[in-house]
Amino acid sequence: MIEKTQELFSRTDYVHTLLGMPVYDSLQAQKEEVFLSLIKNLTNHHFDCCDRYRRVLKSQQLASPQEIQNIAHLDDVPFVSVNLFKHFTLKSVAESDVVKLLYSSGTTSQQKSRVYLDKDTAQLQSKVLMRIMQSFVGKQRLPMLIADMPLSEGNTTDDGYTARGAGIQGLAFLGHHHTYLLDRNMQLNLDGLRAFAATYGQQPVLLFGFTWVLWSKVILSLEEKQVSFSFPKGVLLHSGGWKKLRSVAVDNPTFNSHVINRLGTQKIHNFYGMAEQVGSVYVGCELGYLHCPSTADIIVRHVQTLQPAELGEPGIIQVLSLLPLSYPGHSLLTEDLGRIIGVDDCRCGRRGKYFEVLGRLPKSELRGCSDTL
């Protein structure tokens, strides 16, 4: 039996602290001081409550809460591989407290991550997501277009949500009068779009979609039909990665110019996030750089040594989030390649680290008889 740490971790205080931090205003040094202390508490919480996570930490010379408290730098906060969630159930709450189950998109392997959310975590994710997004689109809820099918038609599983479903559900809070641009067969709902444009076309509206879906199902369909719309006061948020777009040679500027052309929306923000860390997303600023919000941070690690990379050097992205209370996914080694552009000095005015994602780590030429496929 592991002795429980004496109330190191009061959920109410913790959540209160998180929601009180300004999203982008702290200098990295100031932020890290608070962030480190909070993430150590969170690490301890999972050490206490998740037997499997504790085993992992113990194998890495972090055998006690004291040793976790002794961590002096953010770089030394232990991470787990994001793939672990594909192979094991990892949660820090009782089964009866799980209110929601998320599945990752699982694009690179058949196995999908399972992420268990309790009420507090789900609420926290939703609140933090709102706070981050509101800093880009304003506090007022706006009429909203969603470049996907309604949740009643798909993006759910028998017992939970896919990453896309979770994203739609989370973002939908930002808007009202939601119009879904695709039907259950992923065909463009042009009538719906026309009606929406007629009613809200000239006022501020919000558009959201997953990058690839938005491109292949909405933008390309509009081009095929040679139809354009004008949402001059619209804001477009999109996410989901560029892998498929790169395979058809579409980069960020091309994407944006086609969107401007077909939807007349100038304000376009891409954001980076994952099913394993819903809520504390990294939104692209006016200059196109992704910014760490107060509740999240990233570390880029050297591709051969896993040591922290130099500023500007491409490496493997580790994501840290203060939100996961119900599962030990607060510090994850991803399979994404990225680089930190700078710290505290982005010309958009936001403080902290800003970075770009360079895509998935390239599949290596692994040798060996492990597979014939």
Place this chain on the structure above:
Amino acid sequence: MSNDEIMPAEAVKHTVARLTYPGGAFAVDEEVYLDRPFSAQSKAFISQLSHRLMESASGEFSNDLMALGFWFRDAAVNQLQAEQEKETQALLKPVGVVFQVAPGNVETLFLYCGLLSLLLGNFTLIRVSRRRNRLFDKLLGLLNELLSLPVFSSICQRWQLIDCDHSDPTIGQISAGCDLRILWGSDATIQALRQIPLKPSAKDLSFAARCSLAVISVAAVQQAVSDDSPTYQRLIEYFCRDAFSLKQQACTSCRAVVWILEGVDAQSCAAEVIERFWVDVCKYCLRHGINFAGVELVQRVTARQAMAIVCENDCQVLSGENVLFERLQVSELSSTLMAQHAGCGLFLETAIKDMCSFVLPDAMGVQTLGYWGLSKAQISAWLQDALKRAPMRAVPARTVPLGQMNQFERVWDGYDLCRELTCQMVIG
């Protein structure tokens, strides 16, 4: 698999263009498709290929090319023939139509087994993996050059490479017509391929996922270190060859080390020797540009953390300052642990008193056990003793000195490929 993961190779198209297998009902015309074992023509083809492989063995992949060429050198083929003829009193006939589904990433493997099949007179069809790299292309280039010579036109008919998807109906057609199907791959791949029916008289020979490990005598290392002898340098070189030459991905790659403590003065002494060993392995890696990167690191971390989760007793990461590979110390090896292993520079490590007390866990599926600092007689005694006890299944089918773990042999996973590829005849 998406397109960006397949490197289209001109060479493949070339070879595949030769594909003329009769298909469907497999009305194999013996005159065209079968040959006598060790026929002059097969031997001539293999001899020339062997020469070309060894000649071209320079720079990148020189070890792989040299090893393959050397394996099929004239002397070796002649010896193989002599052995076979002696065993069978020169009554030999091919098994018939042999269909091999080759693994993706030990590029030369399809040739070891495929050329052996040709040599023994079989009509040989090889489905090559769609994962391609420079070594594979190089091999195909050499093959095409040779196969385009008029003198080898009949080889082209009897020995064919197939480039198709796993879901392609060709796989089913050939399976239905072949006499022996040889499957290499992960457990899942093999299970999937096995669902494709064979004709009743045919059989499957499958080489599923296995793992390999090394036992090393600490006392012997200690001795070698103190002499600072070439022996010690060779140990490091052999170990690195067995561990890293196939990126620790092959069934024969060394993935775990068992230290034999017998003959070491003190526990602390042993720890020092072992540390020194790893430091030198690390130096060797640095000198030879051996490293793991990107996805490999993520796979390694995933596997290592998964092991910590499934490990029944405590385990400890022991990597220290070294960042090229990782070591995970466990109190004993188990199949559960090994099942999580993904190669990519991770070593499970454990120490035992002496060789006699070394028992491999059942179901671990050890392919090869490499040894160092122990005599062949000691290993042989250990094997004989182990066979007297249960579980017999845990006794490895192949034990070789360190440095030879990845070498191909005609007896693989306990099967003599020469026997499997010929039809045994009985004279009553």
